[in-house]
Amino acid sequence: MKVQVKTLAAADAGEIELSDAVFGKEPRLDILHRVVTWQLEKRRGTARGARERSDVRRTGKKLGNQKGGGTARHGNRAAPQFIGGGKAHGPRVRDFNPGLNKKIRTLGLATALSVKAAEGKLLIIEDLAISEARTKAFITVMAGLGITNGLFIDGAEVNASFRHASANVPHIDVLPAIGANVYDILNHDTLVLTRAAVQALEARVNG
Incomplete structure (x- = not known):
């Protein structure tokens, strides 16, 4: 499927082709439940x-x-x-350290991404290069994009200025592509991916 790409200034930046194997899965509530339960149990200490x-x-x-x-x-x-x-x-x-098959974990991630895409809560942006690493500038950017509760996922590394600017804003989280997980994706209203994040996530799911 083709999706419009935006910049942080809410300007058009072309289109991107999303893999149906990653962003076009049928919703499986049983898979999402298993993965989220596994994640939350892994957080509990012995x-x-x-x-x-x-x-x-x-x-x-x-x-x-x-x-x-x-x-x-x-x-x-x-x-x-x-x-x-x-x-x-x-x-x-x-002991709260259950195991979960890697195939199920990967399917859960693809399902969570597909759910956000199907709900229209997926936004693709060019990158996270913000003009200045200040909270005020970040809030202005979020107002332009219409985001009040969102998860931003970048490529291998998160833009340092963007991470610093968003640190004090509630209901906003920033992760590198390797940290993308089902619980955080479902726990935010809007999922924002960079082009680099899309490539990394597709490689992670298809690999």
């Missing part, structure tokens, strides 16, 4: 487990006589009430 009673190596010998000692009738030093004893009902290790 909980640190505590040593419980069965994990502590302490004597099981009875501390004293059952009666006549004037103390409680303890029978094991590993009990939670003793210093060094096991923790009662402590946190246990839970």
Whole structure:
């Protein structure tokens, strides 16, 4: 499919041919759900487990006589009430590091890009070369493009001036092509790609 290319000044900069294998996939909600769930679970850190009673190596010998000692009738030093004893009902290790087939991850990325293209929320621009690295200049550019909530994806490296200018603007994120992911694409209203990003993403999906 052919898409109009804009500049940051909202001027026409020709057209670009988008691959149907990357930007023309049928929407698959099941694939998107699997990939987003996998991404969010990967973010979770592994909980640190505590040593419980069965994990502590302490004597099981009875501390004293059952009666006549004037103390409680303890029978094991590993009990939670003793210093060094096991923790009662402590946190246990839970591993949030699921696996997901690379084929599914790649299909999820292509599906997310296709959804944005089908919804008319995909904008292709020439590059991210901004006139000055200032927030005020960036807000002016965004007003001209009509973007208030967007994800900008550049090629191998993001333009340093553009990244600096957009750093303090809420609901705006900037990523290199290698960092493009399903969750961030779906989590923004508008997806903005540079020509370099389109080439990198098509190579990533088709490779």
